[in-house]
Amino acid sequence: MKKFLVIDATGRDATKSHTKKLAEKLLAKIAKDGREIVILDLYQQDIPFLDNAILLARHDATQKTEVTNKCEKLLNEFMAADAYVFIFPTWNWSVPAILKAYLDIILVSGKLFVYKGLSIEGQLKGKTAFLVNTTGGPVVAPFFSRLLKATNGVEYMELIVKIMGIRDIRKLVIDGMSYRFKNPKTQTAFDEEQFDKKADVLVAKIDTSLK
Numbered sequence: 001m002k003k004f005l006v007i008d009a010t011g012r013d014a015t016k017s018h019t020k021k022l023a024e025k026l027l028a029k030i031a032k033d034g035r036e037i038v039i040l041d042l043y044q045q046d047i048p049f050l051d052n053a054i055l056l057a058r059h060d061a062t063q064k065t066e067v068t069n070k071c072e073k074l075l076n077e078f079m080a081a082d083a084y085v086f087i088f089p090t091w092n093w094s095v096p097a098i099l100k101a102y103l104d105i106i107l108v109s110g111k112l113f114v115y116k117g118l119s120i121e122g123q124l125k126g127k128t129a130f131l132v133n134t135t136g137g138p139v140v141a142p143f144f145s146r147l148l149k150a151t152n153g154v155e156y157m158e159l160i161v162k163i164m165g166i167r168d169i170r171k172l173v174i175d176g177m178s179y180r181f182k183n184p185k186t187q188t189a190f191d192e193e194q195f196d197k198k199a200d201v202l203v204a205k206i207d208t209s210l211k
Contacts, residue, residue, distance in 0.1 A: 009042050019089040019133060086157055127168070130171075
């Protein structure tokens with residue numbers, strides 16, 4: 001049975017997070033296929049920040065501690081999955097800090113990727129990554145990111161999973177939330193019904209099958 005690892009960086013439930021609400025629609029579709037789904041709520045994991053002690057332990061077994069053992073467990077759990085569902089809102093043009101902290105822990109050279117000369121070869125070839133994201137900013141935000149030679153959360157995550165060797169990347173993204181779903185009568189309240197219709201259409205289109 002194919003195993004889906006869900007990395008949840010929202011910190012909220014679906015009643016307070018539209019990113020989480022969008023993700024739950026996707027997960028309901030995945031669950032219909034009888035897939036194994038493991039939820040990793042990053043806000044419940046006490047994710048450590050990468051520091052010198054953790055870096056030392058990666059190359060010297062005598063330097064291992066309870067914290068570094070936890071890091072190794074997170075890495076092994078990640079490597080054991082067949083597909084990944086990253087759930088993350090856009091905060092200040094990037095991903096939540098806790099997701100970056102998690103990625104720093106699992107992105108270990110020699111495990112998820114290796115250096116070959118001047119190139120990087122990812123070690124998770126053949127796996128699939130789903131990127132679930134919403135942003136309140138305008139729909140032109142990706143354009144401005146390129147114009148300013150900056151990145152945004154989705155582009156950053158695409159880069160990271162490609163470094164891991166994953167080429168099968170499926171995006172479920174709704175941007176411009178603050179503009180797209182304003183209630184037409186009040187022009188202030190968020191129109192949940194309109195959002196649900198858009199989300200359902202996108203989820204219906206996305207392929208959840210694995211190779």
